[in-house]
Amino acid sequence: MSLKRTLALAAVTAVAISSLAACAPQVDDKKSGDQTGVDLTKITVNKDAAAQVPAEVSKAGKIIIGVDPTYAPNEFKDKNGKPIGWEVDLMNAAAKKLGLETEYRVAKFDNIVPSILGEKYDLGIGGYYDSKMRQETMDIIDFFKAGNQFASPKDKPITEELQVCGMKVGAQNGGSAILDYLPTVQKKCDAAGKGKIEILGYDTQDEQTAALTLGRADAMVSDSPVTSYAVKLSKGKLIGSPIYDEVLSGAIVKKDRGEFAEALRAAVQDLSDDGTYAKLLQYWGVEQGAIDKITINAATK
Structure with a gap:
């Protein structure tokens, strides 16, 4: 870690x-x-x-x-x-x-x-x-x-990072995604003339996933193992994006x-x-x- x-x-x-x-x-x-x-x-x-x-x-x-x-x-x-x-x-x-x-x-x-x-x-x-x-x-x-990985509804897959420009994206309060990664992506959105990411902060992973499955968020982002596991548990409702900033x-x-x-x-x-x-x-x-x-x-x- x-x-x-x-x-x-x-x-x-x-x-x-x-x-x-x-x-x-x-x-x-x-x-x-x-x-x-x-x-x-x-x-x-x-x-x-x-x-x-x-x-x-x-x-x-x-x-x-x-x-x-x-x-x-x-x-x-x-x-x-x-x-x-x-x-x-x-x-x-x-x-x-x-x-x-x-x-x-x-x-x-x-x-x-x-x-x-x-x-x-x-x-x-x-x-x-x-x-x-x-x-x-x-x-x-x-x-x-x-690295960082998005999840989204299966019929709206995220295949490239800047797709989230203008979206409502769930992330965990206090986590690196909300503090560092999404602000970095927003700079890329700005440079490309794309929309503002509406960041929705949640205290727990289950709240974040629930918001996505209920349609309150367009996507969510977490560390890739956590996102991948949430996708697996969704039983086909969610799909994972490529992994960004891999280490x-x-x-x-x-x-x-x-x-x-x-x-x-x-x-x-x-x-x-x-x-x-x-x-x-x-x-x-x-x-x-x-x-x-x-x-x-x-x-x-």
Whole structure:
């Protein structure tokens, strides 16, 4: 997660998360590592990658993962309070590739990085955007691209950014879309001689989505995983736009933990090559953010 999600997090409240969770795909929460509709039981160990895991992690037999489960569909809680979501599923699958289990430690987002630096956690997930600043202390395993994405009624698709000029667009109060992105788009509208965007601010994601489905807004904009998930839950009523201002994102590990980041990168790349990665993203409705090549610290700014 970048400063972008930090701004948006205040707006994605518990009300919105509970609403999304109630409509989430049904999952099997009986066992760690089996919390998805995609079969992970046939995953085979990548021995070369497993050999790169730090000795203390291999000895423990598990990866301890810090997670703030308040950001559906990346990570949120099921009815029993267990963390679920597409990043959770992907880390469960990657751990299997390394011959390991996963153990999730629920924490506030701001506490995850200090806990990784203090080696209380081995890894952190939370929609972390890759950046040069973050790379100073962390290795980021880049397995996704995210950005701003609009949703609109299916019969009125948004295929280019300036279509929203003159529209009523819903966005979350306090979030980066309303504070930064839409004002930037408005400047582009002005330069092109197009109309003014009427920004409608909402306190929660569910209110924002409801306004769109009820016709009170012409479109809405959120971080792409959130928008994609809302589109999936709309059962065909909404359609997502292309993703704008894309950046790489992924999981974070402490920078000086040997070849741990490379082990994880290789594990996720294997999952991409065998199709598991694509199935997981499609299951959660976030396949637009898929990338072909899994990298480490690939951001250039």
